[in-house]
Amino acid sequence: MNLVFLGPPGAGKGTQAKEVAKEQGLAHISTGDILREAVKNQTETGLKAKQYMDAGDLVPDAVVVAIIGERIQQADCQDGYVLDGFPRTYEQAEALADTLGQHGMTLDRVVYFDVDAAVLVERLTGRRTCRDCAANYHVKFMPPKADGVCDKCSGELYQREDDNEQTVRNRIDTYEKLTADLIDYYRQRDLLSQIDAAKDVAAVQADLKAILD
Ligand code: AP5
Numbered sequence: 001m002n003l004v005f006l007g008p009p010g011a012g013k014g015t016q017a018k019e020v021a022k023e024q025g026l027a028h029i030s031t032g033d034i035l036r037e038a039v040k041n042q043t044e045t046g047l048k049a050k051q052y053m054d055a056g057d058l059v060p061d062a063v064v065v066a067i068i069g070e071r072i073q074q075a076d077c078q079d080g081y082v083l084d085g086f087p088r089t090y091e092q093a094e095a096l097a098d099t100l101g102q103h104g105m106t107l108d109r110v111v112y113f114d115v116d117a118a119v120l121v122e123r124l125t126g127r128r129t130c131r132d133c134a135a136n137y138h139v140k141f142m143p144p145k146a147d148g149v150c151d152k153c154s155g156e157l158y159q160r161e162d163d164n165e166q167t168v169r170n171r172i173d174t175y176e177k178l179t180a181d182l183i184d185y186y187r188q189r190d191l192l193s194q195i196d197a198a199k200d201v202a203a204v205q206a207d208l209k210a211i212l213d
Pocket of ligand 1: 061201
């Protein structure tokens with residue numbers, strides 16, 4: 001099963017993708033996580049991507065398309081994957097279709113996480129992320145058991161640099177300008193399922209399960 005999770009920043013794509021991947025035995029591919037790791041390790045890709053990520057802009061298509069082209073051919077993708085945060089532009093969607101075609105793969109479903117922009121700022125400015133395992137928490141909606149400490153690996157929780165209010169607002173604008181059109185793109189190809197991502201985490205998870213079952 002090959003899936004795309006589509007939606008604005010803070011819609012809950014990453015939170016749900018981790019669970020779905022675990023439950024269904026799929027690889028979880030988050031372009032944001034891959035790029036953050038590249039920035040941390042100061043690779044060539046990381047050095048190129050950092051300025052865009054810090055500003056809340058999209059990293060150039062060629063960079064992320066190359067990352068996904070390599071990643072989906074790795075062994076853990078054999079039984080399928082969840083693409084979280086990719087594609088984000090028409091060009092990326094077309095490149096994905098080409099790459100899948102070349103490898104005899106298809107997309108089974110695109111899940112659109114529908115949520116009002118007003119909710120997103122609170123979700124993102126309150127997010128805390130584990131430095132070691134990238135698990136996500138929220139100071140109000142999903143607090144860790146101990147302040148600042150990851151429940152899963154005891155790593156340190158930090159606030160992502162792009163989770164400040166000004167950058168969050170730019171990320172939302174960027175989504176509206178460049179990514180939101182993909183909703184219709186995938187609806188026209190009869191691949192789109194929509195979920196109400198304003199519900200709480202457990203309710204969204206249940207709705208998602210119903211779609212995927
Ligand atoms: P990326 O890391 O992908 O960020 P994003 O799309 O902005 O998505 P988020 O991770 O912020 O949100 P999410 O929907 O995963 O929400 P989450 O589950 O964490 O990308 C970062 C940057 O990398 C981009 O700005 C860009 O520069 C670059 N980039 C990445 N991919 C790219 C691409 N394809 N092309 C070009 N550039 C790219 O949840 C958010 C918070 O809400 C958490 O605290 C969580 O605990 C909480 N929460 C989750 N669900 C709920 C719920 N149902 N109720 C209440 N709280 C909830």
